[in-house]
Amino acid sequence: MFNQIKYFIAVVKNKNFTKAAEECNISQPAISQQIKELEAMLGTQLLERKGRSFTLTKAGKYFYNHSQDVLNNVEILIEETQKIGNQKIEPYVLHAGYLRNFGTREFLKAVEEFSKEYPDIKLNITNGSHEKLYLALEDNKLDIALNDLRRAPSEKYINKFLITSGFEVVVNKKLVDFNQTKIQMKDLVDLPCILVVSPSEQADEEYYYRDILGVGGDFLITNTYEQAFLMVTLCQGYLVINNRTKDQIPHNSEVISLPLYNGGEKMEQKYYAFWKADNSGYYVESFFDILKKQFE
Incomplete structure (x- = not known):
């Protein structure tokens, strides 16, 4: 049936049995016979034949629209099966990445469990x-990534929700009221926001913090969290983190972590696992399933 589906798609795409036969390297009578056998197997007519031309029936249109996806999935299945079968010759490598400021607990636990389940x-x-x-995902240097959601979902990628985490601000206690339990973004406008980024990433991060999160002040740039926490201690600026990682803040009686609000709304970020739709293989999906369990 796999070849019959291929022949049917070729006939519809070429709008001609002879051209489809040439494309599929079989004779025209043979491809016509294969289409008839496909119709007999399905128990319904797919093509309304009119002399040398044809039109698609309602069932034919449905079958054509969905058979291409089925064919693509079968081709992916064949490719993945061949990869697994050839592992002894060429070991399969899964490239996985995680967001630097998200925290490592769940991700590394997933890595540990995946390695135990799939030691090869x-x-x-x-x-x-x-x-x-x-x-890295776009350039096929990563197979799957744990990342925050900043772009509109695209059919090019599989987007699987993992968790929502609130934003918090790490700031020197001298710069807030003693009994303060939360902080507003507008209250930080005169204080620089500290970003932990490389020079090549600075412009993109500044855009996100300025235009999406609403940072109104200047930015200070560093490439390590140790340096960022030192800058906070010295009242040089504040650091935005997610509330999952506040337990990783170095013990320091001079700083405090407060939930970040914009008006009456608590500011939060959603985190997802992403991978390309055309790279949705067995091991990618298995890694996601294990990663998802770490958040349940």
Whole structure:
């Protein structure tokens, strides 16, 4: 049936049995017979024949629209099966990445469990900013990434929700009221926002913090969180983190972490697992399933 579906798609695309037969390297009578056998197997007519031409029946239109997806999935299945079968010759490598400022607990636990379940699969792990991970997926340097959602969902990618986490501000206690339990973005306008980014990522991160989160002040740039926390301690600026990672803040009696609000709304970020739709293989999906369990 696999070949019959291929022949049917070729006939419809070429709008001609002879051209389809040439494309599929079989004779015209043979491809006509294969289409008839496909119709007999389905128990319905797909083509309304009119001399040397034809039109699609209602069932034929439905079958054509959906058979292409089925064919693509079968081709992916064949490719993945061949990869698994050839592992002894060429080990399969799964490239996975996670957002640098998200925290490592769940991701590394997933790596550990995946490695135990699939000991023959090599894992290549990386971390980075949102933009670094996005570009790595786009360039096929990553198979799957744990990242925050900053772009509108695209059919090019599979987007699987993992968790929502509130934003918090790490700031020196001297700069807030003693009994303060939350902080407004507008109250930070005169204080620089500290970003932990590389020079190549600075412009994208500044855009996100300015235009999406609403940062109104200047930016200070550093490439390590240790340096960022030192800058907070010295009242040089504030640092935005997610509330999952506040337990990683170095013990320091001079700083405090407060939930970030914009008016009456608590500011939050959604985190997803992303991978390309055309790279949705067995091991990518297995890694996601294990990663998802870490958040349940």
